[in-house]
Ligand SMILES: Cc1ncc(C[n+]2csc(CCOP(=O)(O)OP(=O)(O)O)c2C)c(N)n1
């Protein structure tokens with residue numbers, strides 16, 4: 001039976017942390033560790049989850065956990081796995097939790113190298129769509145139109161000009177052992193994917209949308225709802241890549257209202273009708289690709 | 296298992312380890328002071344579905360006799376539990 005709220009490990013491994021109230025990233029980390037259990041060795045680069053989890057002497061990880069360089073999540077995971085293997089330890093999960101900046105920008109090379117070597121690691125990207133810990137700067141996973149401190153919304157330029165980088169298909173293009181997308185709005189799906197990844201040998205990558213109320217401009221109680229909405233309106237999707245094949249795990253019967261999703265968030269408040277149409281048509285192009293290439 | 300607050304708080308230079316490692320899950324401060332509103336569970340309406348337990352970013356909701364209980368020392372009052380409860384068994388009350 002798939003892991004669910006009733007069967008989940010009751011121990012808390014990410015507790016007393018200093019994340020903002022309602023932080024989606026901390027929910028992703030907490031749930032993943034409950035699925036993986038106490039034999040997890042967590043690697044966290046610079047970013048909110050390390051900043052809120054390690055404030056000596058307040059150490060919020062109940063399992064072994066270590067901070068890596070910003071660029072080096074995947075290479076440190078490689079080292080952790082190799083070190084344990086050298087000691088004859090086999091019952092462990094080397095798991096990384098890196099943000100969107102730490103994954104799609106500065107950590108991409110190390111991640112690509114680890115996938116190339118097919119090291120036995122699980123890399124989880126908690127995507128809050130900007131460099132949140134340093135005060136909301138654009139990353140290559142910030143979506144089109146979003147206002148950040150480096151992509152301000154003014155008269156001529158209305159937020160971020162570039163679309164979100166496609167990390168899921170980038171890791172898949174390596175021929176990775178397992179990759180998946182997820183959302184903190186669909187935790188049963190996420191838990192299933194973490195559990196599945198934990199049983200696969202080789203490099204695993206899970207990309208989970210994890211709203212940041214502080215950076216997105218939503219209320220602290222809206223994190224889970226907005227993480228569901230982004231999937232329901234088709235701007236994010238739940239999928240897997242395995243054995244060279246893409247699988248779509250969830251197809252909304254009818255897409256939710258994109259404009260309503262955007263207008264709830266301060267970071268998109270400035271968007272014009274035309275900007276919203278641009279977002280809707282890029283969603284439709286994406287889904288044409290999904291319909292043709294995903295099973 | 297519920298992580299707990301430790302009595303000993305390293306403060307002086309000699310309390311700080313020579314290495315960069317320390318005991319996992321070592322908690323010395325609460326987060327209760329961050330809260331301006333608190334979730335309150337009505338046990339007569341709760342059916343023990345555990346949606347609140349699952350979705351809490353701080354993991355402060357624990358199973359208790361088929362229902363749930365909140366660790367108010369570490370709850371930040373985000374209100375996600377109230378939103379995910381389909382039975383409306385959780386309400387937010389102002390902290391006094
Ligand atoms: C080499 C290096 N460059 C810059 C920083 C500063 N820095 C620390 S956290 C952070 C933002 C991380 O963003 P992301 O990876 O998206 O994680 P988030 O904070 O959003 O959780 C930055 C730029 C750093 N610690 N190291």
Ligand code: SF4
Nearest residue numbers: 019020023048132212
């Ligand atoms: S800034 Fe955002 S990602 Fe960082 S701790 Fe706060 S809510 Fe979480």
Ligand SMILES: [Mg+2]
Nearest residue numbers: 099100130132
């Ligand atoms: Mg980020």
